[in-house]
Amino acid sequence: MPKTRRDYYEVLGVERGASPDELKRAYRTLAMKYHPDRNAGDAEAEDRFKEVGEAYQVLSDPARRRQYDTFGQAGDGFASGGAFNFQSAFDLFDMFFGGGQMSRPRSGPRRGADLRLQVNITFEEAIKGVTRAFEVNKPSPCPDCEGTGAMQGTSASTCTECQGRGQVQRVRQSLLGQMVTVEPCPRCRGEGQVVESPCTTCHGQGLVDARKTIEVQIPAGVDNEMQVRVPGEGAAGPRGGMAGDLFLVINVRPHDLLVRRGMTIIYECPITVSQAALGDTVEVPTVDGPATVTVKPGTQYGEQLRIPGRGAPDPRTGRRGDQVVRLRVVIPSKLTERQRHLLRELAPPDGKPHPVRRGFFEHLKDAIGI
Ligand SMILES: [Zn+2]
Ligand SMILES: [Zn+2]
Known part of the structure; x- marks a missing residue:
């Protein structure tokens, strides 16, 4: 290391x-x-x-x-x-x-295969990290021969073809003349050792399938399709070879109300026309529980507010991004006669809307993810 x-x-x-x-x-x-x-x-x-x-x-x-x-x-x-x-x-x-x-050429025992395991976690677990235990069925060292592949009382012997080096030299004639190449030994397949009397439990492979419970700390801040590597928890290598790695492929279940874009968490917050016009304090969900934001009087559709430090963390530094609250003004579709009257009062004398102030659409384009 x-x-x-x-x-x-x-x-x-x-x-x-x-x-x-x-x-x-x-x-x-x-x-x-x-x-x-x-x-x-x-x-x-x-x-x-x-x-x-x-x-x-x-x-x-x-x-x-x-x-x-x-x-x-x-x-x-x-x-x-x-x-x-x-x-x-x-x-x-x-x-x-x-x-x-x-x-x-590779020589010595072969490395075991890498294994992949899909892991479903919740939106909150991806943000905060979670410790999970998995039961994995994987090739493991055979208990009867302790992974050597040799029958009890015997042991693997040095390969006579390559004298244990795991490689052999070959002399070839080519257009360029005589060429010496080094190749893995065909008799021991590069392992340098040959099992003469194979273990009957594992047929000389040194491996049997076994269930193992593995506990893994999934770091805070992981996102969909990321892989968490657990070194050495893949399949064991045949006849004493190093184990491969286990890769956890992360699948994050979507949240009902919150959406994530990198380190930013987005919440689409519905507000009424009167809240937008008159201002209000509004409670919004975050992964850390409800938070309160202040809607300013005269808020326009699509304006956004920021709650610092309530986004997803960077697993390296632990520093968290922000939550963005996008304000969506909900226009009422059913009105009483009195409400209709009051809304008519809101209309400017010429019946046309006031021009939207400059920069507003630039603001909108700034919004994350659009
Ligand atoms: Zn065995
Ligand atoms: Zn050999």
């Missing part, structure tokens, strides 16, 4: 608005520079190699980059760290360079 988690943009040495091409270029340069094959025994270079890989992995994925830009590592569940390991850094490097000369 890295000691301090630096900003991903800083790690890659690019601006926050960097294009995908700029990210790619920065990653290519830095990954080559810090590749352990070029910096044998240099622990700091190794850390940097891993850090650069993690930063590129997040920023090159548009959805995860958006999430990172809004919420930082906290929103991505990366804050707990440790999930992006050294092997992942090599895998990414291989993917990026298409398994070039400097890459290293």
Whole structure:
């Protein structure tokens, strides 16, 4: 686990608005520079190699980059760290360079699969955060062989094909002449170990399905479709491989009265013609309970009021956005004779409305979400 988690943009040495091409270029340069094959025994270079890989992995994925830009590592569940390991850094490097000369085939036990779980939470839980317990049925280390895949009393032996290295060299003739490539060993599939007498419970896989209860703290401020990563709670890896991650895909149930746009919460507040004309104090719902706002005399349709600090929080800083109250003047459709008379009194002498003051429509356009 890295000691301090630096900003991903800083790690890659690019601006926050960097294009995908700029990210790619920065990653290519830095990954080559810090590749352990070029910096044998240099622990700091190794850390940097891993850090650069993690930063590129997040920023090159548009959805995860958006999430990172809004919420930082906290929103991505990366804050707990440790999930992006050294092997992942090599895998990414291989993917990026298409398994070039400097890459290293994966060897050792394989990593378990990532799991995804949809989680339904309420509007209020998304704003305030919630601790949830889940029962997950997932591949887990086999209790009979302790995940090794070998029958009790036996153990996996070193692969004779690759002498435990997990990789073999192949010499090929190509147009460019003789080429030596390094490939995962076909006998042990890169694991370096072979199970001669498989465990009968798990058929040598080292895995059995088991139910496990996992308690997860969903951070305050999560929004629809965000993913909360729970490192190491995915499927266990076969024969002692590292476990994958569990991703909770957040589904927020809509609120009856409130709508969220990023860190802002919007409430459409109906007011009567007389409240708009004469002013009033009005009670409005917020996620923290009812609040009171003051409607000024002469309020126009669509004007909005702001209640600071009653919006959604930024999971990184905990700072909360505002609630916006949009005032919707409700025009009465049924009138008594007396009301009709009184409303006629309101009409200006020429029967035409007063011109709307300048800037009013600009104000409206400012409204969040339109
Ligand atoms: Zn077993
Ligand atoms: Zn082998």
